[in-house]
């Protein structure tokens with residue numbers, strides 16, 4: 001089944017799918033940082049609505065800027081920006097980085113998708129699939145063989161999406177609020 005057949009043909013997402021190359025993706029550059037920040041804030045408002053413990057702290061902005069700086073300049077992280085091809089308006093992003101565990105573990109490196117967000121109007125267009133596919137290609141180019149991520153248990157759409165992308169649940173975080 002392709003994505004187009006899943007959509008209401010009159011929806012904005014279906015109309016965009018009819019248009020040739022409605023969106024495009026590029027590696028983010030310094031001039032994209034304000035737009036990536038805007039999308040990152042929307043992602044975290046969404047996440048915090050699902051789970052208040054994902055609320056950003058007061059220190060979020062310099063930490064975010066450091067993470068983006070690393071993604072723009074380093075080899076071990078990267079940021080993709082998706083934009084509407086006809087206007088250049090950003091509509092999604094992915095942020096990923098190589099993570100390393102202690103060397104007491106045999107398998108201790110992976111690429112983590114630290115953030116993935118597509119604006120609502122662009123859901124169901126195949127854009128999220130392209131962001132994840134390009135992230136996996138980048139991970140492969142880094143010699144990494146595993147891509148993983150955290151997803152909130154109640155984020156059902158994202159979980160369905162990731163399963164379609166071939167992700168499987170391998171561990172679960174269990175939480176008990178004790179005070």
Ligand SMILES: CC(C)(COP(=O)(O)OP(=O)(O)OC[C@H]1O[C@@H](n2cnc3c(N)ncnc32)[C@H](O)[C@@H]1OP(=O)(O)O)[C@@H](O)C(=O)NCCC(=O)NCCS
Nearest residue numbers: 001116117118122123124125128150151157158160161164
């Ligand atoms: C998660 C997110 C990036 C996914 O992008 P998307 O464009 O919504 O994803 P898709 O539409 O391609 O996939 C989700 C839906 O399509 C279906 N789908 C995707 N690929 C499919 C396929 N090959 N065959 C059948 N169904 C498929 C999924 O089952 C799901 O269906 P639904 O209509 O029942 O919900 C996007 O929803 C988003 O940004 N959400 C808010 C932020 C967020 O949750 N980020 C992830 C945090 S970990």
